[in-house]
Amino acid sequence: MFTGIIEETGTVTGVIRHADLWRISVAGPAVSADAAPGDSIAVDGVCVTVTAPPHDGVFIFDVSAETWRRTTMEEWRAGTRVNLERAVTPATRLGGHLVQGHVDARGSLTDRRESGAAAELTFCFPEKFRKYLAQKGAVAVDGVSLTVAKLTRDTFSVAVIPHTLGLTTLAEKKPGEPVNLEFDVIAKYTESLLQFRGTGERELSEDYFSERGF
Template sequence: MFTGIIQAIGEIASIEKRSGDVRLTVFSSSLPWDDVELGDSIATNGVCLTAVAFIPQGFIADVSVETLDLTTIKHWQKGTAVNLEKALTPQSRLGGHIVSGHVDGMGEVVSREKDARSERFKLRAPKSLAKYIAHKGSITIDGTSLTVNEVDGDIFDLNIVPHTLDHTVIGSYSPGTQVNLEVDVIARYLERLLMGDKAAESGTASQMTESFLAQHGYLK
């Protein structure tokens, strides 16, 4: 588990294709490595990766075909900058929100503009994920815990303060940039709970609609 508070920016040192999937080497001179052990999880642009080996100031991880399909890793190259966060411990401060590192899908930056000292970003989410994104709710963008400012259909707004721009890869975003999205885990579980016994039926995993909510008394 993670908090969505980025600890360092690293870069992809190498990408090695292996029988259909990928082995990554990630380097960072600014992330403390002294407490990272073999098998530990490290969120890399929001993707939970397991350290299978180490290099000086870096780690090596294997990436499955499913992860390649669902995340921006498929577009990474040697030198790509990535947000890094080590897994939280019982002593960690939960400064962001509960983040699993299990990316739900990819979004796209639609626009970026100045808003005093901050910057305002509009992003488009896949239609299958838009229902989980709420005004003033939490969302994880490339591993960064953020608050949603506005929502309009599948478009949502983020106000990014200077510190976050300077200390995450968000500062490099421009219209067209693809990002990893993880919606609030509470929203995903709430959907299953609201479905009740229907959740156990085949083919009903993602059928939470307005008509379903109205039928069961959650909308008037």
């Protein structure tokens, strides 16, 4: 689990294909400092597992064909800059929102309007995900926790402050470039619960769980 508060931007140093897996290495000194095999790191919003002890600030991870297709990873090359965040701990401040690192879809930047040192960015997304967005709600773009300022059928806009621009790759994002999108997990679970109630099962209640040993 992550919060969408980026710790540093890193650089892809290698992308190698092994059958149906891709082995990727990323230079990120801050997130690598205490990383160990099995640890989770969000790379541009994608939760990956460190597979070997980091060396000289570089960590390595493998991704499946499903992750490769669903995310922007197929665009990555040596030199690509990415947003990095370590997984939260019980003592971590939840400064953004709950981010799983499970990308729902790819979107793209459609418009960028500078306002002094800040910027308003507009992204398009697959229309079927519109139900998970709300005015002033949260969305993760390339792993960055952002607040929806404007919303249409298939686009949303966010106002990005200078601090966030300076710490993430959003500062260099250009119209037409793809992004990883993760929608609010609470909205998705709410939808699932409502669907569950419509299957003829009893309403979720204290008695329901008590009867099942919880």
